Amino acid sequence: MAETAVRVSKPRARPASMRPLAGSRFGRKVRRNLSAHGFLIGAVLCFAFFSWYPIVREIIMSFQRTRLGVTSWAGWRNYITIFHDPTFWLAWRNTLEFTVLALIIGYAVPFFVAILLNELRHARGYLRVLVYLPVMLPPASALLLFAYFYDPTYGLFNHVLQAVHLPASQWVQSSGTGVVSTAMISVVIAATWMNMGGATLIYLAALQNIPGELYEAAELDGAGMFKRIRHITVPQTKLILSMLLMLQVVATMQMFVEAFILTNGGSGTAVVSVVNLIYTYAFALSGASNYDSASALGVVLMLVLAVFSGGYLWLSRDRD
């Protein structure tokens, strides 16, 4: 409340409202606060209804059971139910697999693309527009296009594989259960194509902030290109790298639309993600909406994400 003192001294320049009494100072403070809260009220109500209350409600609902309109406390039963659902573990495995793949492909690729683009002296604007263009597409457009490319019979990708004499693939429809399934890689490729532009642009901006003298000095010391990347580029962009790592993990763990559209409703369990499973529990089982299990699963995901985004906030606080 450092400004209060400043504000209190104001009326001296405004004789009309000058009242040296303490009571009026209090009155003015109340009025100032009322008007400030008036500015806040719209956003605060929206947060209360659509953010704060649902968070609390999700936690409460995860310990409740509603049958035929009667709600009762269920203890940990909802959690036990979802832990016994084999799809729960499959969905987590898929989500983690998707996250790891998205980190390898969707996290590393933009960084190297940014390093490459930053070295080019020509066509920079053109290449930046290219990389960012897919980000602007409506996800349904981009994903339906990829679903068309991935089609095992008339899709373009199998045609290309055939042209270079490689075996055709079932892409998203493949049911392989190896360490890394083709279906999952297909989803990650589409997701990376759609989303890598944002990360690339952020890296590019970070690279442009690296002082050129550092490279100069390293070169004089005889450091080759890869040494310069390792000892200058990476440490100088470490903060952005770690922040985007957190953001990417949080974003990919919420993967929904990619699997949902590419597999036509997420019905194929090969790529079902945690959010797909929440959706299935709550809305897709016809006539048997199970909000209790969906809430319990939501709380589990909330906890996992909170760990990651807590780390992100902690890292970004370091910057100030």
Next chain:
Amino acid sequence: MQPRTLISSAQLNRPRGRIIYRVILTLVIVIFTLVFIGPMYFLFSDGLKSTQEAVQVPPTIIPAHLHPATYVSAWSRVGIGRLLFNTLYYAFGALALQLVFDVAAAYALSKLRPVLGNVIFLLMLATLMIPSTVLVVPQYLTVASLPILHLNLIGTPAAIWLPSVANAFNIFLLKRFFDSIPRELIESASIDGARPLRILRSIVLPMSRPILGVVSIFAVVAVWKDFLWPLLVEDGYNPSRETLNVGIWQAVATTPQNLIIAASAIAALPTVVFFLIFQRNIMSGLTAGALKG
């Protein structure tokens, strides 16, 4: 003058460096064009194919016979006009509400600093840690029956507009920008007798055009790209008010492949044009917002 980067200009200007640079530049341009424009080419050209040609084996790279009529029937059969109108209606309604309420809130938190303002701001920032995807179920139930008011917003535009106001990131960006406006300006206006609303209108807003642009892009793009939430709250109600994303996805089951691709192309066109026109502002705004955020 190119600032010094990983590789020095001197190195690039040597004869060998020049050749390698040319080769890499050409490769990058060709590969990037193929990877990023390639799919876009098929997005727009496959919609010109006939239904048979679209599912023909092997697929044709260039449509053998042009059927511009595919676009016309995609427009009418998928109802793109209506979907486009719905999406714009949601996006700009959300934008308007965010510009009013989030700007007002950020202004109050930054300049008016009411009692408990910092607590409210922290509670808002805390929601950044819990993405809305995780909260779909309780959010859906809340929108279906608002506590205290007992209103059912499902199927109304408010189901998208009002939750969009609870956008902590935009409030954060706005507040940080407002924080950088010198306090002396605000105080001298206040000494001249200007009320908070007047100060917001005549001093703060005119100085904040860059950040208002960034926040507006975030607001519109978020609604434009959202899928799960509009699928839950705006789908299958009468009058039907689906967004583009949801509407096209729903048409997949009942519409031939070439019409779906044509519909996807029509849906993509407005954003592509918008992006190409404003690409400089959009890209610099996004990196500025992200880097300082």
